[in-house]
Structure formats: structure tokens, C-alpha cells
Amino acid sequence: MDGEFGGNLKQQLKKLFDESLKLTVSDEHGLEPLVAASDAKFRKLGDYQCNNVMGIWSILKPKCSQFNGAPALGQAIVSNLPTSELVKSCSVTGPGFINVVLSAEYMAKSIENMLINGIDTWAPTTSVKRVVVDFCSPNIAKEMHVGHLRSTIIGDTIARMLEYSKVEVLRRNHVGDWGTQFGMLIEYLFEELPGSDNEVVTTIGELQLLYRKSKRKFDHDPVFKEKAQHAVVRLQSGDPVYVKTWAKICEISRTEANKVLQRLQVKLEEKGESFYKPYIGNMIEELNNKGLVQESDGARVIFIKDFKTPLMLVKSDGGFTYSTTDMAALWYRLNEEKAEWIIYVTDAGQKEHFDLFFKAARKAGWLPDNDKTYPKVNHVDFGLVSGEDKKRFRTRAADVVRLIDLLDEAKTRSKAALIERGKDKEWTLEELDQTAEAVGYGALKFADLKNNRSTNYTFSFDQMLCDKGKTAVYLLYAHARICSIIRKSGKDMNELKNTGKLALDHVEERALGLHLLQFSETVEEASTKLLPHLLCEYLYELSEHFSKFYSNCQVNGSTEETSRLLLCEATAIVMRKCFHVLGITPVYKL
Ligand code: ARG
Numbered sequence: 001m002d003g004e005f006g007g008n009l010k011q012q013l014k015k016l017f018d019e020s021l022k023l024t025v026s027d028e029h030g031l032e033p034l035v036a037a038s039d040a041k042f043r044k045l046g047d048y049q050c051n052n053v054m055g056i057w058s059i060l061k062p063k064c065s066q067f068n069g070a071p072a073l074g075q076a077i078v079s080n081l082p083t084s085e086l087v088k089s090c091s092v093t094g095p096g097f098i099n100v101v102l103s104a105e106y107m108a109k110s111i112e113n114m115l116i117n118g119i120d121t122w123a124p125t126t127s128v129k130r131v132v133v134d135f136c137s138p139n140i141a142k143e144m145h146v147g148h149l150r151s152t153i154i155g156d157t158i159a160r161m162l163e164y165s166k167v168e169v170l171r172r173n174h175v176g177d178w179g180t181q182f183g184m185l186i187e188y189l190f191e192e193l194p195g196s197d198n199e200v201v202t203t204i205g206e207l208q209l210l211y212r213k214s215k216r217k218f219d220h221d222p223v224f225k226e227k228a229q230h231a232v233v234r235l236q237s238g239d240p241v242y243v244k245t246w247a248k249i250c251e252i253s254r255t256e257a258n259k260v261l262q263r264l265q266v267k268l269e270e271k272g273e274s275f276y277k278p279y280i281g282n283m284i285e286e287l288n289n290k291g292l293v294q295e296s297d298g299a300r301v302i303f304i305k306d307f308k309t310p311l312m313l314v315k316s317d318g319g320f321t322y323s324t325t326d327m328a329a330l331w332y333r334l335n336e337e338k339a340e341w342i343i344y345v346t347d348a349g350q351k352e353h354f355d356l357f358f359k360a361a362r363k364a365g366w367l368p369d370n371d372k373t374y375p376k377v378n379h380v381d382f383g384l385v386s387g388e389d390k391k392r393f394r395t396r397a398a399d400v401v402r403l404i405d406l407l408d409e410a411k412t413r414s415k416a417a418l419i420e421r422g423k424d425k426e427w428t429l430e431e432l433d434q435t436a437e438a439v440g441y442g443a444l445k446f447a448d449l450k451n452n453r454s455t456n457y458t459f460s461f462d463q464m465l466c467d468k469g470k471t472a473v474y475l476l477y478a479h480a481r482i483c484s485i486i487r488k489s490g491k492d493m494n495e496l497k498n499t500g501k502l503a504l505d506h507v508e509e510r511a512l513g514l515h516l517l518q519f520s521e522t523v524e525e526a527s528t529k530l531l532p533h534l535l536c537e538y539l540y541e542l543s544e545h546f547s548k549f550y551s552n553c554q555v556n557g558s559t560e561e562t563s564r565l566l567l568c569e570a571t572a573i574v575m576r577k578c579f580h581v582l583g584i585t586p587v588y589k590l
Pocket of ligand 1: 139326
């Protein structure tokens with residue numbers, strides 16, 4: 001027995017191969033076996049492969065006479081493999097691939113163990129303790145657009161994957177609440193609506209109108225522009241009249257953003273740009289003492305090799321920039337919050353900004369030179385969303401997309417589809433509403449997460465709400481169907497979990513079981529590579545495996561009923577965990 005039923009097959013196998021390799025080639029250090037689930041074309045030979053024996057052999061060949069080729073080395077590695085319940089058999093094929101067939105008994109026991117002790121026993125393990133995920137982060141008074149929706153959905157899933165792996169995640173909303181737009185907004189209010197004590201602007205719609213009007217004036221009226229710039233300075237120096245109006249404007253935006261976040265069930269803590277203001281002075285001084293800050297046309301900048309424009313710390317008028325705040329925020333996150341990994345989720349358009357400021361932080365010695373060791377930073381970028389006409393994304397009603405309208409429409413459409421299927425007659429109004437919400441928002445999230453995040457995608461309600469193909473609707477159906485199979489059996493699953501035995505005798509049972517056991521390593525891979533679509537892919541394949549199993553293996557009323565019901569239950573549990581990590585609410589009937 002290996003002592004524990006860790007869900008991560010890959011890690012367990014890697015450990016076995018590590019030990020064998022040490023025994024087989026004891027004087028060679030630093031060799032790493034590469035273990036991976038077998039590609040489709042090798043699956044007949046085994047479930048996993050160690051596929052770098054040829055590479056290891058090419059290192060050994062010049063100095064080793066013990067083996068006469070990679071296949072022989074492979075054989076030796078196989079014979080030195082420590083005995084383990086996990087492995088049924090191994091074979092060496094072709095130029096030296098080692099194929100591993102897992103023991104179905106062991107697999108079955110691992111799944112039984114998860115059923116008894118819960119899916120958290122399959123959580124990936126990591127040495128990282130605290131991570132900042134900086135996501136959503138809209139700009140106050142400006143439109144919270146579909147890019148912020150992508151950031152919110154992707155960032156939330158990354159946070160959830162890490163939380164499942166028992167990492168403490170600081171979810172940060174780095175709202176743009178300190179930019180130059182405030183000068184123009186406040187100045188406009190003071191000029192056009194004097195004495196109103198800013199009670200005229202109370203809703204987000206009014207605020208956006210104010211933004212547009214003041215921006216027009218700012219762009220066309222040089223006198224106003226100058227006044228607006230002064231207003232920023234007054235605000236930044238803490239003038240109470242300006243600060244009061246600023247706070248009011250922030251509050252309106254915050255209320256609107258919170259509505260979206262609440263609907264999406266995304267938790268976030270706001271630490272906006274203004275929060276880091278007190279840290280800017282010391283931060284610049286530290287960089288200055290390190291000799292990194294230079295004068296350039298009256299501004300204070302850091303030059304970075306290979307970048308045409310330097311990182312602007314202080315503008316010639318004394319103001320700070322987006323980059324200044326990001327440097328101060330990074331300092332704070334590393335030194336005050338003691339985060340080991342800081343993940344920024346924004347559109348790909350900001351790549352250059354992050355490249356530049358990460359390089360500056362490396363130059364300052366805040367981060368190690370390589371991007372493998374901690375503390376680590378990553379820019380999680382994503383592509384654009386376009387409308388079905390391939391143009392800029394807009395809704396029918398307005399020329400900019402209000403996120404709340406988007407959510408409303410997703411819900412309305414999914415509700416209409418449920419009513420069309422007669423669910424309004426079967427369910428209570430509350431059930432109908434909750435299901436419509438779960439399906440509608442789930443569809444929206446999944447449609448975003450399923451694509452490799454770097455690619456652009458086309459937003460289509462029809463596609464995302466389709467009940468076939470890679471959609472949340474299809475997956476939620478698959479889950480509800482499993483629940484109904486279990487319900488129809490009339491069995492008490494809690495009792496069955498503790499008394500029943502699970503077997504993986506049929507090929508489809510075995511294939512499904514193996515896929516279930518690969519959940520943990522999939523989450524691990526998706527969180528290490530910061531690629532949520534890998535988990536979507538996994539979930540889709542899981543439902544495909546289940547379909548194959550269900551159409552080949554009778555469950556209710558068969559002699560294998562207990563075992564197969566347990567397999568159904570395990571599938572439903574893993575599906576629910578996937579939904580949870582993707583921020584989707586599962587439904588039990590559809
Ligand atoms: N407010 C920015 C925007 O809307 C995103 C902020 C991202 N986070 C950061 N630390 N720069 O584009």
C-alpha cells in the first residue's frame with residue numbers, strides 16, 4: 001500500500017519512477033522522469049507513460065556501458081520500480097517508451113475512499129501559501145465593459161482553483177479610482193452645476209453622462225483642461241472639498257459594480273489605486289537609492305533594456321501614473337501582504353505595461369531574475385470579445401454593453417427555454433427563477449472559460465445557451481441526469497458509500513474511473529499554467545465518458561447496481577466540484 005490514496009496519479013507515478021531512476025543510474029544526478037497520461041494512440045498499451053527514457057539515454061550513452069540502448073535502460077527502470085498497489089504492469093515499447101497499466105482494484109479503492117472522505121482529499125497540494133489575484137478592476141466612472149467581465153470570470157476561477165488547493169487567496173479589486181479622469185469630472189461638476197453639492201449625480205447612468213460630457217469639454221476646451229489638471233492636484237493633495245466629491249463618485253460606481261459581482265457570486269476585496277498612495281513616496285525613494293531612477297524631460301523614470309519608453313514614475317507635472325501605482329501595489333503585496341505569487345488578470349492590450357513593470361521590479365531586486373522561483377508574478381492576459389457581426393460587442397438596446405443588462409438577458413433567455421419545456425408547470429416560481437439564473441449565468445461563464453483565454457471569441461447567446469456541444473447547459477443537463485438516475489434507484493447513497501464496493505470491470509467503467517482520478521492533476525495543471533479552459537475540457541470529457549459508460553452499462557436493476565451507483569455518485573461529485581471551481585451553480589433537476 002502506498003500509504004495514502006492521493007488523487008494525483010501522475011505525482012504518485014512520478015515518485016515511483018524517481019526512485020527507480022535513482023537506483024538504475026545511481027551516479028547521475030538531476031535526471032527527471034517525465035510521466036504523463038498516455039495519448040489516445042498509446043492508450044491501448046497503458047494508462048500512463050514515462051516518455052523521456054530516450055532523452056535520458058542520450059545523456060548516459062557517452063559514459064555508460066551498462067545498457068545497450070534506450071529500450072534496455074527502460075527495462076532496467078521497470079525492474080527497479082518499487083512495488084506499488086497502483087501499478088498492475090509495465091511494458092517497454094518502440095524506442096524506449098515505458099507504458100504503465102494501472103491496477104483497476106487500486107483505482108476503485110481510491111474512488112471509494114474519496115466517496116467516504118470527500119472530494120477535498122483530492123485537492124492538489126502546493127507549497128505556495130499566499131497568492132494575490134488582481135482581477136475585475138474596473139475604472140471608476142468609466143464603463144465597466146465586457147473585458148472586465150472576462151477578467152472577473154477568469155480571475156474568479158483562478159482564485160477558486162487555488163483556494164481548492166488550500167492556498168490563501170487575496171482577491172483584489174484594483175479599481176482605477178485615482179486617475180486623471182477625476183480632475184475633469186469634479187471640475188465639470190463644480191463649473192456646470194455650482195452649489196449643487198453634487199447631489200445631482202446619484203446614479204451610474206448620470207455618472208456616465210457626466211463622464212461623456214466632461215470628457216468632451218476636456219478634449220475641446222484647453223482652459224477647462226488646465227483647470228481639470230489643477231483639480232487632480234488639489235484632489236491628490238487631499239483638499240476636503242475635492243475628496244468629498246471624489247468619494248461620492250467612487251461610491252456610485254462601487255454600488256453598480258457590486259451588483260454585477262453579487263449576481264455572479266464573485267467575492268472581491270476592493271483595494272483601489274488610491275489605497276497605495278501612502279506607499280508611493282517610500283517606494284520611489286527606495287528605487288532612487290538603488291540608483292534606478294533617472295531624470296528625463298523633467299520626469300522621473302526607470303529605463304529598461306529593450307523598451308522604447310521607460311517606466312514613468314513621476315510625470316513632469318509631478319503627477320503619478322498607472323505604473324507608479326502598480327509599482328507601489330507590488331511593493332505592498334510583497335512586503336506587507338507577504339504574497340508569494342501575484343496574478344494580474346487583464347486584457348492582452350496591457351501586456352507591454354506588465355512586461356515593463358515586471359522587468360523594473362526585477363531590476364529593483366524585488367523579484368528573482370528567473371520566473372520560476374518565488375516570489376512570482378504573472379500577467380494572465382485574454383483576448384477580445386466581439387459581437388456576432390464580428391464588430392465591437394454591443395447589445396440590441398445600447399451601443400455600449402452594460403454588464404447588468406447582459407446578465408439579465410442570459411437569465412431571461414434561459415428562463416424562456418425552461419418555460420418552453422413546460423418547467424413552469426412542474427416547478428415552483430422560485431425553482432424556475434433559481435434554475436434560470438444558474439443556467440443563464442453558468443452559460444455565460446462557461447462560454448468564456450472554455451476557450452484558451454488568449455484567443456478572441458464571439459459572443460453568442462444562442463450558442464452558449466444551446467443544450468448540445470461544449471456548453472454549460474449540456475453539462476448541467478448531464479449532471480441533473482446522473483442525479484435522477486441516483487434518485488430513481490431509491491437507494492440511500494450515504495449508506496451505500498460506507499457499505500458498498502466499487503469495481504471497474506467493464507472497459508467503460510474503467511475509462512470513467514480513470515478520468516475521475518485525473519481530476520486532481522487537471523486542476524493542478526490548470527492552476528500552474530493559469531489556463532482555466534483545461535478544466536472545462538476535462539469536465540466535457542467527463543460527461544462524454546459518463547455517456548459511454550451509461551449507454552454500455554446498465555445501472556438500475558443490474559447485478560452491478562451498487563458499484564455502478566457509486567460510480568454515478570463519484571461522477572456527480574467531481575462534476576459539482578468542477579462547476580464550483582468554474583463558478584457555476586449546479587442544478588439537480590432540469
Ligand atoms: N483598471 C485597469 C483597467 O480597467 C485594470 C487594472 C489591473 N490591475 C493592475 N494592478 N494594473 O484596465
